[in-house]
Amino acid sequence: MAKSEETSSSSSSSSSVGRPWESYHTVYTNAKAGMEGVDKEKVQRVVYEMSKGSKYFQNEQRKEAFINHKIQNMRAQRANLNPTHLSHYQSVADKRIAELEATRDLTRKWLHVDMDAFYAAVETLTNPSLKGRPMAVGTISMISTANYEARKFGVRAAMPGFIACKLCPELIFVPTDFKKYTYYSDLTRKVFQEYDPNFMAASLDEAYLDITNVCKERGITDAEVAEELRQNVYKATGLTCSAGVAPNRLLAKVCSDINKPNGQFLLPNDRAAIMTFISSLPIRKIGGIGKVTEQILKDVFEIKTCEDLLQKSSFLCALFSPSSAGLGGTDAPQVRSRKSMSNERTFSATKDETFFHQKLVELSEMLSADMEKERLHGRTLTLKLKTASFEVKTRALTLQSYIRSSKDILKHASKLLKAELPVSLRLIGLRMSHFNEDKDGTLSDPTQRTLLNYIKPGDGNMNLVDEEHSDLKDDSESHCYTYTDPSCDFLSELNDNSEQVVEHNDLEGHECKDQISESAQVGNTVKSSEFDAQGTETHLLERRNQDQLTIIDFPENETESTSSHHKEVLIWLEDYKCSLCGVELPPSFLAERQEHADFHLAEKMQMEEESAHSYRNLPLKNRMRQKEAGVGQSKGKKKPKHSPLNGKHIPIDAFFTKASHNL
DNA sequence: GGGTTCTGGACGG
DNA sequence: TTCCACCGTCCAGAACCC
Structure with missing residues (x-):
C-alpha cells in the first residue's frame, strides 16, 4: 500500500503532497449535466478519503502508475522528434485532413435525443413522492444514475453508493427496474419513428435520427422538428429529453448535452460555424476520449481542445497509429449485428471452488438462455475473472464448432477456470462471441x-x-x-457427465435434446465405459x-x-x-x-x-x-506479453474511428 | 506476410 | 466497520498458424 502510494506521488505534482486527493484521478469530477455548481475539490477529497487503503484503490494506483509510465515514454519519444520528422508528419496529417474534407457531406441533419436522467425520471414518474428529493437508481455498491437534485451534491452514475451517501446523506436509493425503463423507452421510440423510421437507438434512453427528409417534406426547420419531437416525447411519456442537431452524429451528441436538461442546441450546417464550435470544444466531450486518453493528450502534448488537436496533428501522426483529424464522417448508419453476449457476477472475494462452480453453472445457463432468445450459436467463449485485488483477467477459447447449450458452455468454461486455480476471485463472467445466427435452423461449419x-x-x-x-x-x-488433477471435484464430475445430452437441430430448425441412447442409458447416466479416463x-x-x-x-x-x-x-x-x-x-x-x-x-x-x-x-x-x-504455467501457451509501454502505438485513432462509427 | 486468436485495456451508458 | 456493476464494442500488440 505504502509502495503504491509512493509510486503515485512520484508522478504527481509536488503541490499535491499536502492534498493527496488532487492526484487521485477519478471520472467523478468530469463535468456532467446538472453538476455545474458542484464543489469538485470536495467531491475529489471525499472520493479519495473513502477509497484510500482499499484494494480497489491500490489497483487504481497500479493503473495510474502504468499510465504515468506510458506518458513518460511518450514524452521521451516526442522529445526525439526533430524538425525533419515533424515536417514529414505534418504533411501526412495535412493529406489525411484533406482526404476527410473531400469526402465530407455537410448537407445532412442528424438529431441526437437523450432522455434526462432517464432511470431516475421514470422512477419519479411512477413514485411522485420522490420528486424534488435527491435520489439515485442503483445500490450501495453502484449507482446507475442520479436525479438532478442528487447531482448537485456530486452524486453521479458509476459512483459507488457508499461514496454517494457520504456526499449526500439524504440520498434515497431505488433499485433498478429494467422492465419499467424498457416500457418507457418503447414509448419514446414510437415517437422517434414518426420522424425517422430508421432511427438508431444507442441505448434505452438515447437515439440518433436523420431528420433531413422530414425537414424537407414538411418544410420546417430542424429547430422546429427538435422542439416538436421533445414535446411529443413528453406527451407520450411525461418525461423530458434534450436534443442536439448537427451534420453528423458525433456533433449531434455533443450538442444534445449543451442545454441539458429539457433543452436543445443546433449547430448550423456551415463549415465555418462548425470549426468555430469545435475549436473550443474540450477533447473530453468527444465520444471515445475518456479519462485516460484525456490525461495522455494533456500531459504529453498539452492538448485540451479540438483546436489543439488539429494544431498538434503532426505529433499525433508521429506518435500514434495512422489517425485522422476532423469532424468525422456523415455516413448513414449501417445495420450492425451483435458481436458478443456476456454476463458476469460480482460477489465477496472468495477462494471457494464449489462456489465458483455454482456461479459458472448460473452464468452458463443465463448465457445459453440469452443466446437461445436471439437464436445464436457462438464459437469463442471468454472467461472473465476479477481477482480479489481487482485485477481483471480474460481467458478465451475458440472452438471448431458453434455451441449454445449451457452444458457445452459450462464444460469449456470449467476448463478455462481450472487452469487458473487456485485463485481468489470477486467476479466471474462469461462471454460468447463469433456468432453464427441460425435463422434457417442450420449452422455452417466455420x-x-x-x-x-x-x-x-x-x-x-x-x-x-x-x-x-x-x-x-x-x-x-x-x-x-x-486432466491430471482430479482434486477439483466439480470438474471431474463434469468430465464424467457432460456428454449425456446430444444437442442438435432438427429438420425444422428447432433445437432438440435427446438422451444419448436408450440402450446405453442407465437411469439418467451413461455407462462409464463409454468414456475413457x-x-x-x-x-x-x-x-x-x-x-x-x-x-x-x-x-x-x-x-x-x-x-x-x-x-x-x-x-x-x-x-x-x-x-x-x-x-x-x-x-x-x-x-x-x-x-x-x-x-x-x-x-x-x-x-x-x-x-x-x-x-x-x-x-x-x-x-x-x-x-x-x-x-x-497456468496458461502454458503464450509467452508473457511485453509491456505495452514499450509499444509505439496507442489507439489514438480510436477516437476518430470510433467517433465515425458513432456518427 | 497475412489471417486468426488471445489478452488486456479504454470507453460509454 | 465495510462497500467500487454490468454489458457491449472496439482496439493494439503479441503469438501462432499456414
Whole structure:
C-alpha cells in the first residue's frame, strides 16, 4: 500500500503532497449535466478519503502508475522528434485532413435525443413522492444514475453508493427496474419513428435520427422538428429529453448535452460555424476520449481542445497509429449485428471452488438462455475473472464448432477456470462471441474443409469426430488441457457427465435434446465405459433423419485401434452430406464423391497403420510440445506479453474511428 | 506476410 | 466497520498458424 502510494506521488505534482486527493484521478469530477455548481475539490477529497487503503484503490494506483509510465515514454519519444520528422508528419496529417474534407457531406441533419436522467425520471414518474428529493437508481455498491437534485451534491452514475451517501446523506436509493425503463423507452421510440423510421437507438434512453427528409417534406426547420419531437416525447411519456442537431452524429451528441436538461442546441450546417464550435470544444466531450486518453493528450502534448488537436496533428501522426483529424464522417448508419453476449457476477472475494462452480453453472445457463432468445450459436467463449485485488483477467477459447447449450458452455468454461486455480476471485463472467445466427435452423461449419484439405496426409482425423460433442475436438482448439488433477471435484464430475445430452437441430430448425441412447442409458447416466479416463467420448453419435441414432465406434485408446473397431459406413445423408465427416457434396459431384470416399478409406488404413501412435496428437505436435515445455504455467501457451509501454502505438485513432462509427 | 486468436485495456451508458 | 456493476464494442500488440 505504502509502495503504491509512493509510486503515485512520484508522478504527481509536488503541490499535491499536502492534498493527496488532487492526484487521485477519478471520472467523478468530469463535468456532467446538472453538476455545474458542484464543489469538485470536495467531491475529489471525499472520493479519495473513502477509497484510500482499499484494494480497489491500490489497483487504481497500479493503473495510474502504468499510465504515468506510458506518458513518460511518450514524452521521451516526442522529445526525439526533430524538425525533419515533424515536417514529414505534418504533411501526412495535412493529406489525411484533406482526404476527410473531400469526402465530407455537410448537407445532412442528424438529431441526437437523450432522455434526462432517464432511470431516475421514470422512477419519479411512477413514485411522485420522490420528486424534488435527491435520489439515485442503483445500490450501495453502484449507482446507475442520479436525479438532478442528487447531482448537485456530486452524486453521479458509476459512483459507488457508499461514496454517494457520504456526499449526500439524504440520498434515497431505488433499485433498478429494467422492465419499467424498457416500457418507457418503447414509448419514446414510437415517437422517434414518426420522424425517422430508421432511427438508431444507442441505448434505452438515447437515439440518433436523420431528420433531413422530414425537414424537407414538411418544410420546417430542424429547430422546429427538435422542439416538436421533445414535446411529443413528453406527451407520450411525461418525461423530458434534450436534443442536439448537427451534420453528423458525433456533433449531434455533443450538442444534445449543451442545454441539458429539457433543452436543445443546433449547430448550423456551415463549415465555418462548425470549426468555430469545435475549436473550443474540450477533447473530453468527444465520444471515445475518456479519462485516460484525456490525461495522455494533456500531459504529453498539452492538448485540451479540438483546436489543439488539429494544431498538434503532426505529433499525433508521429506518435500514434495512422489517425485522422476532423469532424468525422456523415455516413448513414449501417445495420450492425451483435458481436458478443456476456454476463458476469460480482460477489465477496472468495477462494471457494464449489462456489465458483455454482456461479459458472448460473452464468452458463443465463448465457445459453440469452443466446437461445436471439437464436445464436457462438464459437469463442471468454472467461472473465476479477481477482480479489481487482485485477481483471480474460481467458478465451475458440472452438471448431458453434455451441449454445449451457452444458457445452459450462464444460469449456470449467476448463478455462481450472487452469487458473487456485485463485481468489470477486467476479466471474462469461462471454460468447463469433456468432453464427441460425435463422434457417442450420449452422455452417466455420472449419468445414475442402477436398484439398483431405489430400494432406495426417490432417483429416479430426473430421471423423463429431466436433461439437467430443473432447477429441478440444485438442484441436487453441488451448490444450490435460486432466491430471482430479482434486477439483466439480470438474471431474463434469468430465464424467457432460456428454449425456446430444444437442442438435432438427429438420425444422428447432433445437432438440435427446438422451444419448436408450440402450446405453442407465437411469439418467451413461455407462462409464463409454468414456475413457480422460473424459474422451469414444462413440460418435449421429442423428440420422428424424429418429434413428447410429453409433460409430472409434478406437477406445491408441493401442486398440484395429479394423474391427471401425464399423463406419459412408452414407450421403439427405443425399448431400457425408455421414462420417459432414462435408457437403451434391449428388452431381460424382468424381468428388468418389475421391471423398477414397479419402475415408485411405484415412482408415492410415489410422490402423499408425495405431502405435496417438492419432489425437498427430495434428497437434507443435502445440503439445509447447504445452509440455510450459508445464507449471497456468496458461502454458503464450509467452508473457511485453509491456505495452514499450509499444509505439496507442489507439489514438480510436477516437476518430470510433467517433465515425458513432456518427 | 497475412489471417486468426488471445489478452488486456479504454470507453460509454 | 465495510462497500467500487454490468454489458457491449472496439482496439493494439503479441503469438501462432499456414
